Amino acid sequence: MAFSLDIASVTTLKAEARALREEHARAGTPLSHGAALELVAKAHGYRDWNTARALLPERVAAPVQVGGRVKGTYLGHPFRGLVIGVNLLSDMQHYQVTVKFDDPLDVVKSEHFSALRQRVTATVDIRGISPATTSDGEPHMRIARE
Known part of the structure; x- marks a missing residue:
């Protein structure tokens, strides 16, 4: 079974939103968490965060599992x-x-x-x-x- 980093997940989009907020804070233009989530969702081609959240898996699978x-x-x-x-x-x-x-x-x-x-x-x-x-x-x- 192959996995790809092209598969987004809720977890990766949240991480991107956190990074975006930090970037904006360093630039002196604060951004709310909700606004960051909306921007990231749109950047991935979703209408809004709620749509992305409903369609994406929680997390992308690991390449291997303990005991494997x-x-x-x-x-x-x-x-x-x-x-x-x-x-x-x-x-x-x-x-x-x-x-x-x-x-x-x-x-x-x-x-x-x-x-x-x-x-x-x-x-x-x-x-x-x-x-x-x-x-x-x-x-x-x-x-x-x-």
Whole structure:
């Protein structure tokens, strides 16, 4: 099952409204919460906030669930494992995911030493891809349900 950040939710629109209010406050033009909600709803193509609220889901689904089996890559190394933690971050678009690998991963590419990891925590977006990348441009983690 694939998810997209293009799918808005009540939670993401409320977060956008809060950010809009803060932006207006910094500019010296205060904006009420209701007015911010209306502006954000219209920016997403809805007639008004009530229409958006009625049609949108409360929250967009997480890419993985606690207790779920997953596969993917971590620092370029393939893995299979168990999700032992998922936290929605404050930007409402990223998740902190903790995975316990079935087999420890040697996350170092050097031939001179090893660094085995059994459990890691990484930030991923709704697609299960880390925004942070290695020096060669590869996302730190790519994760998908098994």
